[in-house]
Amino acid sequence: MTTSTKTVQKVNAAAIATFLVFGMNGLVFASWAARIPAVMEALNLGSGQMGTLLLCTAVGSLVALPSAGWVVGRIGTAHTIRSAGMLVAVAGTAVAFSLMAGTVAGTALALFFFGVGIGLWDVSQNIEGADVEHRLGRTIMPQFHAAFSGGAFVGALIGAWLSEIGVGLPEHLLVIAGVVVVLMLIAPRYFMPHVAHAVASDGAMAAPKGPSAWRDSRTLLIGVVVLGATLTEGAGNDWIAKATVDGLDASESTGALLFALFVAAMTLMRFLGGRAIDRFGRVAVLRASMAAAAVGLALFVFAGNMVVAALGAALWGIGAALAFPMGMSAAADDPKHAAARVSVVSTIGYIAFLAGPPLLGYLGDHTGIHMALLAIGVPILIALWLAGAAKPLVKQD
Known part of the structure; x- marks a missing residue:
């Protein structure tokens, strides 16, 4: 062999x-x-x-x-x-x-x-x-x-x-x-084994020296893109079922079905999306993902019937599927600094995942959760605008 x-x-x-x-x-x-x-x-x-x-x-x-x-x-x-x-x-x-x-x-x-x-x-x-x-x-x-x-x-x-x-x-x-x-x-x-790390005299793996990943502008911009992605995914996970019940006067079981549709679309896209990224490039797919999420969100919120709402939920899930994993890949483009940069991007994304859904809930107390979901359109559009930050550092084969 x-x-x-x-x-x-x-x-x-x-x-x-x-x-x-x-x-x-x-x-x-x-x-x-x-x-x-x-x-x-x-x-x-x-x-x-x-x-x-x-x-x-x-x-x-x-x-x-x-x-x-x-x-x-x-x-x-x-x-x-x-x-x-x-x-x-x-x-x-x-x-x-x-x-x-x-x-x-x-x-x-x-x-x-x-x-x-x-x-x-x-x-x-x-x-x-x-x-x-x-x-x-x-x-x-x-x-x-x-x-x-x-x-x-x-x-x-x-x-x-x-x-x-x-x-x-x-x-x-x-x-x-x-x-x-x-x-x-x-x-x-x-x-x-992580070959990018040097080995210290005591045998421990030594982290590479250099500026803090928190001061790296590309990493922070990728973090903002991931923030938009995690808000998109988190809002769908936490509020689609409730928004379906409130906005379309549907039953709880129907709300659960639309949530299941959102998750199924996201999972399927994650299994199949790698080929699209390899063919069209990370930035193009990231922009298409955020555009799909924005359109899906709008369809879901403004739907007048269950068919349009279901289409919106599915498109929303498709749009939410790839942005976070692509953000992780982008943060790790340079293997030498991958650990620190993935840590930074994960932290930014997790903060959004933690803070976003409760803030939508508070907003929903005033506007109704159905209309409150429109607030995540702003970070989606920002992520769409900044998608170029995820461009690979080296040309991929």
Whole structure:
């Protein structure tokens, strides 16, 4: 077997491992999110109190994200994602026992560390995904994000089924924690070493020296584009179902179906979009994506009937699908600075993901959530305008 064949096999194995890691991340997220009502019941919380509890996870992730690039630069993606996964498993176990004990404070503390783990996991999986993409020489990042969406879909179905048959959330979380541990012991072994990093005298991986990624104008512009993308995706995830019920006087089941259509369109586009990016280029596809999201949003908001609203939801999902993974690829164009720049772009995107949907909710109190969705048209158009920032640093084959 030639060296070239061995290298191809190693890269393919890394791609499969990264795909599984992305999928597991989505499953973990949905396993928790789909059973939030069970948390409220176990701890006797109202909606506002639950919102505050969920903020603990968000704060944990926001604490971890800015430093995630530095951590990857020091110990590599494999060790970072393994550590992050183990932290998520331990924190998930702590959440389970806190729910059994009925302690809000214990649950809040566990959720904070759960968020830290998720933040590190998110950045390191995107860095590994970008590295695999570089080595393959073709666009594959959208497929990794499709794995996340698919994992979230499966996790939501599992959560609904376990709830229906009466399996408690603590038991559910303990099983998920066990699966995470097994995956993290196996999958990172197949990750590719980061050749862009120098090796220090003590054997540790030394992060490259240079200006802070927070002062790199291209990285910040890509972050703004990703901000528009995450607002687009987050608003659809959180508000399509409710906006369908309020704006079109539809049933809750119909609202759920339109949300499912949005997710399905986004997932399908992520699986298929890599070929379009390779053929037409990242910037062209990014502009087309933001234009599709803008048109889909307008159709959905101003629809006079369910058929037009469904068309709008599908087009919205198609437009929201590729911008975030393309932003991650753009941030990682220079492998030497990929860890720091992906960390910066992820942080900007996560802040938008955290702050955007609640702000739309507050706006919806005054205008109705259906019309409030038009507010995300502004960041969509800004992302469309700045799409050129994602132009590859080197010409792609």
